[in-house]
Amino acid sequence: MRLSGGVESALHCCVVLTASAAPVPAARLAELHGVSATYLAKQLQALSRAGLMQSVQGKSGGYVLTRSATEITVLDVVEAIEGTRSTFICTEIRQRGPLARPQEACAAPCPIARTMYAADRAWRAALREVTIADLSGAVGEYDGGVLSRIGAWLLSPQP
Amino acid sequence: MRLSGGVESALHCCVVLTASAAPVPAARLAELHGVSATYLAKQLQALSRAGLMQSVQGKSGGYVLTRSATEITVLDVVEAIEGTRSTFICTEIRQRGPLARPQEACAAPCPIARTMYAADRAWRAALREVTIADLSGAVGEYDGGVLSRIGAWLLSPQP
DNA sequence: GAATTCTTACTCGGATAGGTCGTGTCCGAGTTGCTCCGG
DNA sequence: CCGGAGCAACTCGGACACGACCTATCCGAGTAAGAATTC
Numbered sequence: 600m601r602l603s604g605g606v607e608s609a610l611h612c613c614v615v616l617t618a619s620a621a622p623v624p625a626a627r628l629a630e631l632h633g634v635s636a637t638y639l640a641k642q643l644q645a646l647s648r649a650g651l652m653q654s655v656q657g658k659s660g661g662y663v664l665t666r667s668a669t670e671i672t673v674l675d676v677v678e679a680i681e682g683t684r685s686t687f688i689c690t691e692i693r694q695r696g697p698l699a700r701p702q703e704a705c706a707a708p709c710p711i712a713r714t715m716y717a718a719d720r721a722w723r724a725a726l727r728e729v730t731i732a733d734l735s736g737a738v739g740e741y742d743g744g745v746l747s748r749i750g751a752w753l754l755s756p757q758p
Numbered sequence: 759m760r761l762s763g764g765v766e767s768a769l770h771c772c773v774v775l776t777a778s779a780a781p782v783p784a785a786r787l788a789e790l791h792g793v794s795a796t797y798l799a800k801q802l803q804a805l806s807r808a809g810l811m812q813s814v815q816g817k818s819g820g821y822v823l824t825r826s827a828t829e830i831t832v833l834d835v836v837e838a839i840e841g842t843r844s845t846f847i848c849t850e851i852r853q854r855g856p857l858a859r860p861q862e863a864c865a866a867p868c869p870i871a872r873t874m875y876a877a878d879r880a881w882r883a884a885l886r887e888v889t890i891a892d893l894s895g896a897v898g899e900y901d902g903g904v905l906s907r908i909g910a911w912l913l914s915p916q917p
Numbered sequence: 918g919a920a921t922t923c924t925t926a927c928t929c930g931g932a933t934a935g936g937t938c939g940t941g942t943c944c945g946a947g948t949t950g951c952t953c954c955g956g
Numbered sequence: 957c958c959g960g961a962g963c964a965a966c967t968c969g970g971a972c973a974c975g976a977c978c979t980a981t982c983c984g985a986g987t988a989a990g991a992a993t994t995c
Binding site: 640660 | 977
């Protein structure tokens, strides 16, 4: 089970957008992070569809966060990219084979599915505890000037 | 992020093997669960490599659990199939691009990676809390006779 | 009757094709900012 | 000097190939049980 690589880029973009009030084009974000511009655009579109950021068209357009960074959790970003479905999908094995349990006895999920679902909820709960603002704060704590430098670079004209 | 479908089969097999002291062939387990026999063999090989079950060759061979069901956690099974690597892999985006942070400033993982790693640990911790014996007990609690019926079926000669 | 040898059938194990989803890319629709022209 | 129209450039958005991993499969190596044979 491997998480999509786009999640990492999406999270970095959200943190970076904290440092800029003006819209930032996808190409600029891709250059800053050293990733493929066309592929990053795909992730940003997903974030836009999820309502986390808003796209502004036109000459000085780009992406802007729709809410305060304190209102966006890491889980929001992960689910925007990966979807909200559980990582485990039960195929109801107990209802198959020669000793299949009757369907009326399978109203509740089996213990295996319950365990996997509980672990999935624990994973999502941990991601829900952290907001983009927390991440920005931790980055600033590490290097107080890096976010302002990034904000200035995002606004500077591209050569 | 989707979990491999083989995990479900592997867990069911572990629970079922609790009801049989004698080795059970892979083909018999596949028939019981209504899944592809050759594909299930692949999962059982992985469990065997991980040391969770032991393979017995020869005429009345098959697979047997190597430890008590109370000593096998769901995490053991999941990691045997999916591997132990974290679901999130950090590509060190902060060290790329025009504003890359110097390498000596990146000894510790970035806040994003820390968050994802923490969620991964929470997921694994939840899976570690449940043992195969717990699953067997929950199944028996639901239908006390089903495990003994399965045990008898596993020993009965195949037509 | 007991030990031994042989056959036989059954088991696992790794190496081998196909399908699906993530990865990476491209070009078109739409909008905004700027420039030029006229009053 | 001011207003408006036109242009041009830049933006996002969805549709299109490529590749890797999961899924599914096959056949060969090895082993234990059982039967037949011999002493």
